[in-house]
Amino acid sequence: MSEILSVRGAKKSYGAVVALRGADLSVTWGEVHAICGDNGAGKSTFIKLISGVETADEGEIAVKGAVSRFSNPREALAAGIATIHQDLGLAPRMSIYQNVFMGSELERRRFGIKVLDRKAMIEEARGYLGQLNSTLEDMTAPVENLSGGQRQAVAICRALRWKAEIIIMDEPTAALGVRETEQVLKLIRTLRSNGVTVILISHNMKDVVAVADRVTIFSGGRSVESHSTDGLDADALSHLIITSATT
Ligand SMILES: Nc1ncnc2c1ncn2[C@@H]1O[C@H](COP(=O)(O)OP(=O)(O)OP(=O)(O)O)[C@@H](O)[C@H]1O
Ligand SMILES: [Mg+2]
Known part of the structure; x- marks a missing residue:
């Protein structure tokens, strides 16, 4: 089985606002799959359905071949899907190791009493x-x-700590300078070489062609096309997004 995640016909409305009118996505094991498209195209809403933040009105999500319906992010995590939102969800005053283990701290017994195992977490x-x-x-x-x-x-x-097999990143380089962007792209490549599947939402076409294997373009609440990034440069990708929005 080469598909790790498959979404078919996802629809979602918020009252009178139709955010998704029918979106599909097919993600292969171990690939970096980008989702692109204009503001309001439905990308974040789509990610919320996969990560258990929202439930779809219609459509089917299958993870590793099993049809799944997540009512909250914990259920998605249990299925191996971790999402890194743009705000990263870190506690700034807390240490690196405390952030990595937040909500899943390691413990040990000391004189029969459970205490945090700081050394093991570090x-x-x-x-x-x-x-x-x-x-x-x-x-x-x-x-x-x-x-x-x-x-x-x-x-x-933190996502690795949860044993995530699919890591979704929403605009991971949006607030970053050139060097830090390069560092994040390197992190994504390292994840891929460790066998982790990455779904990347990005408005930065240069980042997408530099790091993604495939790209799916969203427009007006639909997934309109999906391409390999082989031979695709940033300008060609921008062009695809513009033409897909007008068709
Ligand atoms: N909670 C909500 N309540 C009402 N409307 C919403 C809600 N979330 C999204 N929408 C609407 O659904 C549509 C799709 O929004 P979404 O955030 O998924 O787009 P996006 O592709 O992520 O855009 P961007 O690139 O700007 O982040 C937009 O018209 C948006 O206003
Ligand atoms: Mg968004």
Whole structure:
């Protein structure tokens, strides 16, 4: 089976506003799959359906061949889907390792009483960051002291901690400078080489062609076309998005 995620005919309205009119997505194991399209095209709404933040009015989601219906993000996580939202959902004052283990802390017994296993969490957090080839050393450093790219790495480590097989990233480079953007693209490539499937929402065509294997274009609440990024440059992709919006 080459498909890890398949969505067919997803529809979602908010009162009178139709956000999705019928969107499909087919994601292959281990690929980086970008979702592009104009503002209001329905990309974030679509991601909310896959990540359990919202439920679809119609349509079918299958993960690893099993039809799934998530009522909350925990159910999506249990199915192996973790979403990194644009705000990253980190606690800035807390340390790197505390952020990685937030809500799933490791414990040990001391004189028969459960206590947090700080040492194990620090070691494990270091392991996840190592998998991302991160240069961060001090796991007790507060996240507020980190750069945008480093924060993204911490958010990814949290997804790895949950054993996510699919990591969805909504605009991961939108607020970043050139060097940090490069760092995040490197993180995405490292995830792919570790066998993690990535779904990337981005308005940055250069990032998309640099890192994605495939791109699906959304327009007016529908998925209109899907292409390999082989031989596609940023200008050609922009052109596809513009022409798909007018057809
Ligand atoms: N909670 C909501 N209530 C009402 N309307 C909504 C809600 N969420 C989204 N919409 C509407 O649904 C449509 C699709 O929005 P969505 O946020 O999915 O677009 P998008 O492709 O992510 O856009 P952008 O690129 O600007 O992030 C828009 O018209 C939006 O105004
Ligand atoms: Mg959006």
